[in-house]
Amino acid sequence: MDISTVRRLIADDMSAVDKLIRQQLHSDVVLINQIGHYIVNGGGKRLRPMIVLLAARACDYAGTQHIDLAAIVEFIHTATLLHDDVVDGSMMRRDQDTANAVWGNSASVLVGDFLYSRSFEMMVALDRMAVMEVLSHATNRIAEGEVLQLLNCNDPDTTEERYREVILRKTATLFEAGSRLGAIIADADIELERAMADYGLHLGIAFQLVDDALDYASSNKEIGKNIGDDLAEGKPTLPLLRAMAVGTSQQQALLREAIEQGSIERIEDVKTAIESTDAIEYTAAAAQREAEKAKEALAPFADSPYLHALSSLADFSVSRTR
Numbered sequence: 363m364d365i366s367t368v369r370r371l372i373a374d375d376m377s378a379v380d381k382l383i384r385q386q387l388h389s390d391v392v393l394i395n396q397i398g399h400y401i402v403n404g405g406g407k408r409l410r411p412m413i414v415l416l417a418a419r420a421c422d423y424a425g426t427q428h429i430d431l432a433a434i435v436e437f438i439h440t441a442t443l444l445h446d447d448v449v450d451g452s453m454m455r456r457d458q459d460t461a462n463a464v465w466g467n468s469a470s471v472l473v474g475d476f477l478y479s480r481s482f483e484m485m486v487a488l489d490r491m492a493v494m495e496v497l498s499h500a501t502n503r504i505a506e507g508e509v510l511q512l513l514n515c516n517d518p519d520t521t522e523e524r525y526r527e528v529i530l531r532k533t534a535t536l537f538e539a540g541s542r543l544g545a546i547i548a549d550a551d552i553e554l555e556r557a558m559a560d561y562g563l564h565l566g567i568a569f570q571l572v573d574d575a576l577d578y579a580s581s582n583k584e585i586g587k588n589i590g591d592d593l594a595e596g597k598p599t600l601p602l603l604r605a606m607a608v609g610t611s612q613q614q615a616l617l618r619e620a621i622e623q624g625s626i627e628r629i630e631d632v633k634t635a636i637e638s639t640d641a642i643e644y645t646a647a648a649a650q651r652e653a654e655k656a657k658e659a660l661a662p663f664a665d666s667p668y669l670h671a672l673s674s675l676a677d678f679s680v681s682r683t684r
Contacts (some may be wrong), residue, residue, distance in 0.1 A: 363435075363670055363671055363674040364654075365674070368412070368674055368675065369412075371671055372419070372668075375432070376415065377441040378426075379415070379433050383437070384543075386433060386437070386480055386669045387402065389476070393465070393473070394476050397444075398440075398475040400461055401443060402440055408436065409675070410432075410436060410439050411540070412675070413540045413544070413565070414428055414432040414435055415429075415432050415544070416668050416675070417545060417672065418544035418548055419668040420544070420558075420660075420663055421548035421663070423547055423548035427488055428544060430484055430487075431488075431526060431543045431544075432540075432595055433484065434484050434497065437478075437480060438478065438481050438497070438504075442504060443472075443474075444462075444470045444471065445471060445508075448460050448462050448467045448471055450591075450595045452591060452595075454591075457460055474558065485497055488528075496542055500536055504531060504535055506531050507529075507530070507532030507535065508533030510524070510527060511528045514598055515595065515598075516621060516622050517596075517621070518606065518621040521603075522600065525598065525599065525603060529567060530563075533566050533567070533569065533573075534566030534567045534570065535614060536561070536566065537562040537563065537565050537569070538559050538562040540562055540674065541558045541561050545557075545559075553662065555661055557659050557660070558663075560655075560659040561624065561656045565656040565675065565676055568650070568652035568679045569649075569679045571649035574645060575642050575645040577590065577591060578632075578633055578641075582598070590629045590632070593621070593632060600645045601642070601644075602632075604639065605617055606618065607642075613638075617635060620632055649679070650680050653679055656676040657673050
């Protein structure tokens with residue numbers, strides 16, 4: 363399946379999710395409505411809620427709570443975006459100005475808090491302790507990932523292991539939670555729940571690895587943000603770490619200085635160093651391995667269009683150009 367076919371498969375469910383998101387975004391505080399709708403309607407892939415829906419359907423779920431969970435996961439993701447953009451000082455996301463660029467840092471942080479708290483209100487309404495456990499743990503792990511990333515910033519001695527721990531917590535955790543929740547609400551047995559969680563975990567890692575590669579391999583028009591944003595923020599992502607590990611002494615010195623200073627003044631030289639060391643290919647290969655692990659995790663499930671769609675999302679995560 364291509365991504366369009368996957369979207370058509372769950373079009374009715376996604377329509378219900380979008381309707382619920384609009385309802386739950388409502389507040390009598392006008393600024394919350396403005397910023398919430400701005401970021402939620404900003405053209406995102408909706409990949410995380412799609413995973414919740416597909417995982418539930420692949421486990422033969424026939425109720426409606428997967429709609430609520432998909433909306434909750436999207437709210438949590440959106441809250442992290444609002445906070446991330448403030449921490450990183452980002453001015454562009456998804457081909458539009460970030461909320462903090464339009465309304466300022468304070469408003470963005472506070473509306474992010476609103477989305478977090480609204481998501482927990484929605485969790486409580488579901489009245490399932492297992493759901494609360496998974497999502498409360500996930501949000502805690504995401505926060506830990508953000509702090510770990512902050513510690514790695516401007517540190518050229520960051521190891522690949524430390525980098526992977528950041529993306530495991532910061533990105534893959536919510537993918538893992540979303541797929542696990544699909545199995546939980548379907549009352550799948552523990553082996554299937556763990557398998558679905560493994561799928562989400564590896565998919566999330568693959569997705570982030572590709573994101574980090576695209577920061578140096580694409581144009582800003584393709585990825586919807588400024589090229590070199592990660593470097594400008596001093597983030598030592600895998601393409602940089604790999605180039606430093608195998609590059610010449612001159613390239614190593616260049617990359618170390620760029621990471622320490624968070625500078626994109628020599629971004630073309632940095633890109634040349636990354637390209638000459640095949641660091642993009644190295645990162646892409648790592649992402650492909652994770653995508654294969656994600657697909658392997660689906661082996662215990664009965665064949666269905668939803669299972670094929672989950673497998674296709676793993677392929678999409680590593681083949682996309684934005």
